[in-house]
Amino acid sequence: MAITLSGDQSIPAPPLSPRLTPAQVWGIALLAPYLLVFLAFVVYPVCYGLWLARAPSNYVALYNDPIFARAAVNTLIFLVIGINIKMLIALFLSGFFAQQRTWIKWLSVIFILPWAVPSIPTILSVRFMLNPEWGVINHLIFSFTGDDGPNWLNDPTVALTMAIGVHIWKSLPFWTLILITGRLAIAHDLFEAAEVDGASWWQKFRFITWPSMQTLYITCTLLSMIWTLGDFNSVYLLTGGGPADLTHVLSTLGIRYLRLDQLSLAMASIVCAMPFVLPLVYFMMKRLSR
Amino acid sequence: MKFPGVSEFSWRDVATEARLLLIGIPVFLWTMIPIYHMFLFAISPKEDAFSGKLWPDHPTLHNFEIVFRQQHYFLRDFYVQFWNSLVIAAAVGALTLFIATAAAFSISRLKVPGGRMVLNLALFTYFIPAAFLAVPMYRTMGNYGLLNNHWALILAMVTIASPYAIWVLKQASDKLPVELDEAAVMDGATTLQIFRLVYLPLMMPSLVAIGTYAVLLAWNEYLYAFLLLSNDREITLPVALGNFLAADDSPWELLMTTGFIYALPPAAVYYAFRRYMVGGLTAGAVKS
Numbered sequence: 001m002a003i004t005l006s007g008d009q010s011i012p013a014p015p016l017s018p019r020l021t022p023a024q025v026w027g028i029a030l031l032a033p034y035l036l037v038f039l040a041f042v043v044y045p046v047c048y049g050l051w052l053a054r055a056p057s058n059y060v061a062l063y064n065d066p067i068f069a070r071a072a073v074n075t076l077i078f079l080v081i082g083i084n085i086k087m088l089i090a091l092f093l094s095g096f097f098a099q100q101r102t103w104i105k106w107l108s109v110i111f112i113l114p115w116a117v118p119s120i121p122t123i124l125s126v127r128f129m130l131n132p133e134w135g136v137i138n139h140l141i142f143s144f145t146g147d148d149g150p151n152w153l154n155d156p157t158v159a160l161t162m163a164i165g166v167h168i169w170k171s172l173p174f175w176t177l178i179l180i181t182g183r184l185a186i187a188h189d190l191f192e193a194a195e196v197d198g199a200s201w202w203q204k205f206r207f208i209t210w211p212s213m214q215t216l217y218i219t220c221t222l223l224s225m226i227w228t229l230g231d232f233n234s235v236y237l238l239t240g241g242g243p244a245d246l247t248h249v250l251s252t253l254g255i256r257y258l259r260l261d262q263l264s265l266a267m268a269s270i271v272c273a274m275p276f277v278l279p280l281v282y283f284m285m286k287r288l289s290r
Numbered sequence: 291m292k293f294p295g296v297s298e299f300s301w302r303d304v305a306t307e308a309r310l311l312l313i314g315i316p317v318f319l320w321t322m323i324p325i326y327h328m329f330l331f332a333i334s335p336k337e338d339a340f341s342g343k344l345w346p347d348h349p350t351l352h353n354f355e356i357v358f359r360q361q362h363y364f365l366r367d368f369y370v371q372f373w374n375s376l377v378i379a380a381a382v383g384a385l386t387l388f389i390a391t392a393a394a395f396s397i398s399r400l401k402v403p404g405g406r407m408v409l410n411l412a413l414f415t416y417f418i419p420a421a422f423l424a425v426p427m428y429r430t431m432g433n434y435g436l437l438n439n440h441w442a443l444i445l446a447m448v449t450i451a452s453p454y455a456i457w458v459l460k461q462a463s464d465k466l467p468v469e470l471d472e473a474a475v476m477d478g479a480t481t482l483q484i485f486r487l488v489y490l491p492l493m494m495p496s497l498v499a500i501g502t503y504a505v506l507l508a509w510n511e512y513l514y515a516f517l518l519l520s521n522d523r524e525i526t527l528p529v530a531l532g533n534f535l536a537a538d539d540s541p542w543e544l545l546m547t548t549g550f551i552y553a554l555p556p557a558a559v560y561y562a563f564r565r566y567m568v569g570g571l572t573a574g575a576v577k578s
Contacts, residue, residue: 026481027402030392034452035408037389040434041427041449042415048433049426096313107314109561111321116560118510120528121549124535125328128542136327139342169324223417230419232513237532251421255513258425266425273422281417285410 053267062268067256071248072272074160078249079225082164087221090172094179095209115173123166123237127153130162156246159239163247167234175220182216183209219287226280229273328553331546339543353547362544364534367522375509375526375552378440382447382508383501389448390455390500391493395485397456398463399471409460416453421513423450428517442518443526447511451504462496463489499566506556527552 020028062068097108114122129135130152138149153159190208199207232251235241241248241256248256250273257266331339332353334346355361360368393412397405427446428437436442466489474484490497512528519525525533531552534545 023400023481024402027396027400027405030396030400030485031402031405031408033389034393034412034456037445037449037452038408038411038415041430041445042423045423045426045430048430052426052429093313093317096310096317099310101310104310104314107318111317112560112564113321113325113557116557117325117553118512118528118556120510120512120531121328121546121553122324124531124549125324125331125546128331128546129324129327134340134342134542136342136344143342169320173321226417227419230421232421232424237512251419254421254425255517258428258517263425263429270422270425277419277422281414284417285413288413 049267050271052264053271055264058264058268059272061265062272065265067245067248068253068269068272070246071250071253071269074247075229075249075273077160078164078167078231079228082167083221083224083228085164086168086172087175087217087224089168090175090179090220091213091217093172093176094183095205097176097180098183112173112177114170119170119233120237122170123233126162126166126169127238153239154243156243159243160235160247163235163238166238167228167231170234171224171228175224178220179213179217182213186212219284222280222284226277226284229277328546328550331543332550334543336541336543339546353543354551356544357547357551362541364530364537364541365544365548367530368548370523371525371527371530372552374440374524375528378443378447378526379505379509381440381444382451383505385444385448386451386455386504387497387501390452390459391490391497393452393456394459394463395489398460399466399484399489400481409456412453412456415449416457420450424513424517427514431518436518438519438521438524440519440524443511443515444508446514446518447504447508450514451507455500455504458500459493459496462493466492495566498563502559502563502566506559509556 097104097111129137132138132149132151132154135152137152141147141149150158152162186209191204194204194208229249230251231249232255235247235249236252236255239247241252245256250269254266254269257263257269330344330346333349333351334343335348335350335352338346338348357365357368360366393408396402397409427449431437431442431446434442436445470488470492471484474488479487510528511526512532515526516529516532519529522530527548531545531549534540534542534548
């Protein structure tokens, strides 16, 4: 911070600070709006939230709350099973959409729709399809079998599965699109050479496609896991956390505590997720900023 | 391959095509069913919608008429809420573009000291799930006295949209040749002139992509909107849609009609800017 005095006072338009060029002053000025937003709406809330969650009694209360344990398990199921199924389907479909056919090109335009439309109306649409009395699914079951269909969202396992299904419906196009770009980047003559050698489709996948795509695939899977932790809509709008608060995930649980005016519990539940989130975030940052 | 006709006909091609269709048809159905169901409700009278028909006996636009004339308790502020959504989305798009472009120019072109660290902080924010930030954000907005004010939602969405925006724009800026800036400096251009006359025109495709991204993010947002806004005349359309569920006998055909109207603009914007979106965003989304 030492200011070096320049003996020569005759220099026209002295810089604001002897160590900064005008370009650097502009640089700081242009960076300032984001820094202000970051300080006011990221740093302050996070610090304030951590301060609210500082009392150990919060964590005891969480530990004793069966809904928290259930939400943690649900979140794990959502991430480990749901995301891996989604990414496997995306990997498979990226191969399908990479085929050169006019009708597949048109289908890919339609396939993007779930990602392009807002999730609220479509999730509510699915919710009504699953309505036990009026929904179209149970009407069809009744007209084919004469039996009443199940009360879909009243069974926690089925309800959570449906929430995962809604999540997959919404975000599958995005990840498929990313994996298609990865697939199209593979040099085509590799496949031609394999064709000449009489390789089966599995051998082509195992020895050409997968080795060139595995980094991208794993990055996508981790990124999707981090983001899915924040997927509030799929669970909240489909099941509302019910029946009997058995289908909550961490993101809806935080909001549930907030609405019950238990802000410190809400923050504590988020703090509990951090040991899992931060290593993933650290890993992703390493990957993306090399 | 040159003359796809009888001469080229082979059972092998037919089998390949059949296998592709066997994938394509389920993909089509899976994608379209929830959207078709929404559309079906929008053109069905209530009796038809609730009786599980796959096509209404008497398709009608009556539901749209009710929505546009605000003739239902849940719809009495439809236009105000639509306007709120529009204004907030536009404001988020403009502010995000301003903040992110300035930051990306500063980090990438002016090489401001500490720029790398700011970029890492932004990237870190990008990876923190938005729903986790929602809880402390709600309380913070309360402390700032902004609850139930549109600025609360605008600033929250700008906070969420700008990290990704900065990151994508920084990647795009890095690709511009540094000689352009040097030549402009030689000609005596000031920093601001370089920004306005050299940088902005060259960045246009990325700026369109990022602007669209921020506008769609804000238009589609539900969680923050319903936490930060509650007054019926301040809320955005998605919150109003969620409020339909408050009643046991919700008018689902009207809910789906309003939802359909609400879903049209982002879908249209997405397809209109698809060229930019796919190029600008997927390239930045995951670096392979």
